[in-house]
Amino acid sequence: MTADVILRTRDVAKRFGKFNALNGVSAEFRRNVITSIIGPNGAGKSTYFNLLCGVLRPSSGTVEFEGRDVTGMPQHRFAHMGVVKSYQITTVFPQLCAHENVRLAAQARVTTFDMWRPRASLKSLIETADRVLERVGLADRRDRPAGLLAHGEQRALEIGIALASEPKLLLLDEPTAGMSPQETREVMDLIVSLAAERTIILVEHKMKLVLGVSERLIVLHHGELLAEGAPDDIRRNETVKRVYLGHRGH
Amino acid sequence: MTVDNVVALRPSEPARGWLSLARRRRAWLASLLLILFPLIVPFKALAAQILVYGLYALGLNLLFGYLGLLSFGHAALFGVGAYFCGIAVATFGLPWWAGIGLGIFGGTLAAALIGALAIRTRGIYFAMVTLALAQCVYYLFYEEAGWTGGESGLTGVDVKTIDLFGVSFNFVDPLVHYYVICAFVVAALFALSRILASPFGAVIEGVRENEARARASGIDVSRVRLVTFIVSGAFCGLAGALLSLNLSIVSIETLNYETSGLAVMMCLLGGMGTFFGPFVGAALFLLLENIVSLYTVHWQLIVGAAFVACVLFFPRGVWGTLMQGLEK
């Protein structure tokens, strides 16, 4: 195993009170490929995901990013390292226009406490935001308040906000949740195109959706690592089959 | 389209007619209104009070309206500003401008101390912690009567003339008095407008809109809260300094929790998160209080009822609702 590893967890666990949401998961994520975390509802995917980007602190175990122990670092520092997440539930800045949503995320990399210059003078950020909107297909929605965008557009905007931070590692929690088949296809295409330049970790409970696009998969079940491997291995894995059959048929 | 007028203040928005022009020139327009104000209102002394309290409410509005953080302890920032300026002028005989500088410093200092302790808490807890800390400041100033005059307040903050740009102004003349204070308020309006239009202003909006998203984008939300609290303190400190110069005395009530509530009320009345709302709120409240108290000793009852009516009929405040109407 000499593949270039960008992120690694060693034996991370998370307890909520007495409930063990995650029981000692160790896994590696390779650079510049898509790795998907799959598992049935309540498997602990979002919990694991939130440990990877600093939203939650593990109860035990460590998280390493580019060989550095980043366990327990405050979340905003993760963004500055290049680890950015999007949410399972859509969260944008609803009253700001689409462009400002993205521009603000881009700005956060550069300056926070500059109180005197007009923000319009930071031209490169405005251009970055326009480029990102173009990329996620929202150029014609530039000046609409984000809260007034359609659901699928808001999900795309959310990916745009994450992209504006120019992440090395992009974490997406069920980016197609609640989307029509058409929108789902568009967003999956977008994600695949983004993977050319950066590492992506995708959380999904619909296995079929990610088998085709992921280079590796991690299967969680009841807070345990059930299986890990290439799509073909996962497809053939008997335990995985049983878990998924038990939940929703095939 | 029902876009909140907070958003409408965004300078990056493309021009859309005169309303958008007015928005970009908000500091000029607000200043103009304040300059014309004493020509409409017959009570000059009251007009000056409205300026001072409007500025104080503006300080709270930055935190409460724009960032979405409710403080019930802003009297401490206002009061410390007033006492610092008052003590500088009355006790040490320093010139008026040093008093104003020290007032701003006092408000900022109080905000830094209270903010650093309170910023860890959220929502109603934040409001309660700021209230409790402000009460501590009240008792401290109450007990230190040697410096502050204690219960009877600090007297002798007398400034007869003000020299500005080589001209000597007679500070005793009510109209001159008003315009000298107005000059500082106008400066504050331009400063606020600039802050709101800055990258930091964008961060403030982002944190109010979606704290989790802001944090995920790399914004240190606690720091943003603290810095906004401190900037708010600078505005309130200036307002406090102007209060002491305006009245020539600083009463201990300035630090009372009622004064904290007053700023919240003025913000709500005028329209939280609107640029000019705090002044409208201050004007409505003080005019009502002054007029009604001429006729009845139960003025608080009437003013309270009027406040409730305003909140019911103008959920975005009088100014906020007016602006929203113009948007449509």
Ligand SMILES: Nc1ncnc2c1ncn2[C@@H]1O[C@H](COP(=O)(O)OP(=O)(O)OP(=O)(O)O)[C@@H](O)[C@H]1O
């Ligand atoms: N903050 C919390 N407090 C208590 N329990 C929690 C918390 N967050 C998650 N859980 C529990 O931990 C378990 C795993 O939740 P998690 O959200 O990680 O699942 P998931 O795999 O993402 O599911 P889904 O596919 O529904 O998104 C669930 O049983 C959930 O109820």
Ligand SMILES: [Mg+2]
């Ligand atoms: Mg989940």
